[in-house]
Amino acid sequence: MNMLLRAETMKTQWRVVILLILLDTLINALMGMEQLDSLKEFFPPSWMSLYIHSVNLHAMFFYPLYCGIIASLLCMYEHRDGGWKIALAFPGPRYHIFYAKYLVLIGILAVVQLVFMLGYLAAGKLAHAPGSIPWGTLAYTGFGGWLGILPLAALQLIVSIKVRNFGASLALAIGYVVPNIVFTGFHSTIGAWLPFTIPYYVMMPQEAIYAPRVEPYSLWAIVFFTGGLYLWLGQRFFERRDWL
Amino acid sequence: MTEEYAIDTHQLTRKFGQRETVRRINLKVPKREVYGFLGPNGAGKTTTIRMLLGLIRASSGNIRILGKDLNGNRMEILKDVGSLVESPSYYGHLSGYTNLKIVTLMHGMPESRINEVLAWVRLEQAAHRPVKSYSLGMKQRLGIAMALITNPKLLILDEPTNGLDPSGIQEIRELIMRLPRDFDITVLLSSHLLSEIEQVATYVGIINQGELIFQGPLQQLTERSKPYVWVETDRPREAAAALNGQGWDAEPDEAGGQLRTSVTYRKESAEMIRFLVQQHYDVYRVTEKKKTLEEIFLELTGQENSL
Known part of the structure; x- marks a missing residue:
């Protein structure tokens, strides 16, 4: 497994990944800073309101979208020139290959989350946000947002393995992230069944006036249930697939 | 008991929908021979090879490779099998060297072997260039290097000289003929061109419309040319x-x-x-x-x- 992970990280196109991460961080930090200033009539400036401004687009749009993009990116070079045949010659349990990809995917998604938080902190320092840093919220939403994306990551990986075309799987990811504006309006017991809504439910602090209606126990139950289910489905799908 | 065959299939069949692409094939590939697997395009060669490698499942019948049943011993068998199926497989954004390194990593082989194998296929010069800049012939040679690097006992090559120029073909041929002798490797070589097979193979199997219509020493085939x-x-x-x-x-x-x-x-x-x-x-x-x-x-x- 260790070896597979090393092979996997050797194949990853880090330049694209780093560019994506920087893009997410910059856009959302700048947007947070801008709104902290332009919306100060409605939201009194503070570290918390800066966080709410920054996390809004990140949790609703960027994070689930990145999950899709990076999953497709990790499979793109396998589809292109028969890479799957190299990977499948691995003399070990076949589902290990699936999990190696999954671990790299969620590893990158953890970095996305971390760098986003650093960007937020830098933006707050630059904007001289008043008050104290809401460390508790940061820890819960940062780690929780990552946990919340795990089911989507499993599902996205299955889609990316199945859909050979990078463009098609990208379009698919955009296609379900956009309606997130509507879906996250539902109560979390309904909306969270759609895996791309979960990061928003977790990451948007309940202090925000437009915070989604969240019931944490059912939300986490759904996360663990669907996460386990998708992983199991993915493993099964990967093992039984005909590699033509 | 020592097995006489490197590959031994029994009534191997694969259906796609209603159509039987491969029909009750009993492939017998003797050890340390170059077995030419011959058939027109679409006869079922690649389907058979994909089944041998466990890339697709057989609809019925069974496969023994190097004396072990593929069903249940896939991992052990894959350790001893090198393959090049259809077009060469590679990661275009990485260098030839890195491609080989990925294979050695996955098979737990020492990295020191890479340079040796690169020399066999004469790719030392281009080793650190991205593979997408390689010519087709170089990609093909890299594919063979990737198949050989794991030190296999059985090498499965599907149309390995596709797209090579005459001197490239000759080189690959010489390499293939050396394998059983120098490295104790059994080679299964598929092609739709007889001329390809007749120069390197010692055994021949001919598949047509999913059925194995001839199997035996090449000699037996040439005797028919009365x-x-x-x-x-x-x-x-x-x-x-x-x-x-x-x-x-x-x-x-x-x-x-x-x-x-x-x-x-x-x-x-x-x-x-x-x-x-x-x-x-x-x-x-x-x-x-x-x-x-x-x-x-x-x-x-x-x-x-x-x-």
């Missing part, structure tokens, strides 16, 4: 009938204005021609023709009619 004497004459049908009446084997070929006989012994053919002349048949030309392997192949696969 010579015939062709006689060009004005009335081939009558002439052939007259010869048959005399107890000679003869077959008319009306369209070609000739007849064919398996009588090739000099004395006998002289006598036969004398007979024809005496019976007032015009004999324009007498030639001996040996069937090429190509013709035998076409005959076996029934492709001659479709050409």
Whole structure:
């Protein structure tokens, strides 16, 4: 497994990944800073309101979208020139290959989350946000947002393995992230069944006036249930697939 | 017990929907031989090979590779099998060296082997360039290097000389012929070109429309290329009938204005021609023709009619 992970990280196109991460961080930090200033009539400036401004687009749009993009990116070079045949010659349990990809995917998604938080902190320092840093919220939403994306990551990986075309799987990811504006309006017991809504439910602090209606126990139950289910489905799908 | 075959399939069948792409094949590949797996495009070669590698599942039948049942021993078997299926597989954004490194990592092989294998396929110069900048021939050679680097006991090559130039083909051929001798490797080599196989293989299996229609030493195939004497004459049908009446084997070929006989012994053919002349048949030309392997192949696969 260790070896597979090393092979996997050797194949990853880090330049694209780093560019994506920087893009997410910059856009959302700048947007947070801008709104902290332009919306100060409605939201009194503070570290918390800066966080709410920054996390809004990140949790609703960027994070689930990145999950899709990076999953497709990790499979793109396998589809292109028969890479799957190299990977499948691995003399070990076949589902290990699936999990190696999954671990790299969620590893990158953890970095996305971390760098986003650093960007937020830098933006707050630059904007001289008043008050104290809401460390508790940061820890819960940062780690929780990552946990919340795990089911989507499993599902996205299955889609990316199945859909050979990078463009098609990208379009698919955009296609379900956009309606997130509507879906996250539902109560979390309904909306969270759609895996791309979960990061928003977790990451948007309940202090925000437009915070989604969240019931944490059912939300986490759904996360663990669907996460386990998708992983199991993915493993099964990967093992039984005909590699033509 | 030592197994005599590197690959041994029993009634191997694969269906796609209702269609049987591979039908009850009993492939026997003897150890330390180069086995030429021959068949026209779409005959089921690649499907068979994919089943041997466990890339797709068989609908029925079973596969033994290197003495082990593929079902349940896939991992152990894959350790000893190198393969190049259809077009070469590679990661285009990485260098040839990194591609090989990924394979060594996954197989737990030492990295030191990479340079050795690169030398075999003469890719040392290009080792650190991205593979997408390689020519087709270089990609193919890299594919073979990737198949060889794991030190396999069985090498499965599907159309390995596709897209190579003549000197490249020659190089690959020499490399393949060396393998059983120098490295104790059994090679299964598929191709739709007989000329490809006949120069390197010692054993041949011919597959057509999903069925294995011939299997045996190459020699056995060449024995079929018996010579015939062709006689060009004005009335081939009558002439052939007259010869048959005399107890000679003869077959008319009306369209070609000739007849064919398996009588090739000099004395006998002289006598036969004398007979024809005496019976007032015009004999324009007498030639001996040996069937090429190509013709035998076409005959076996029934492709001659479709050409």
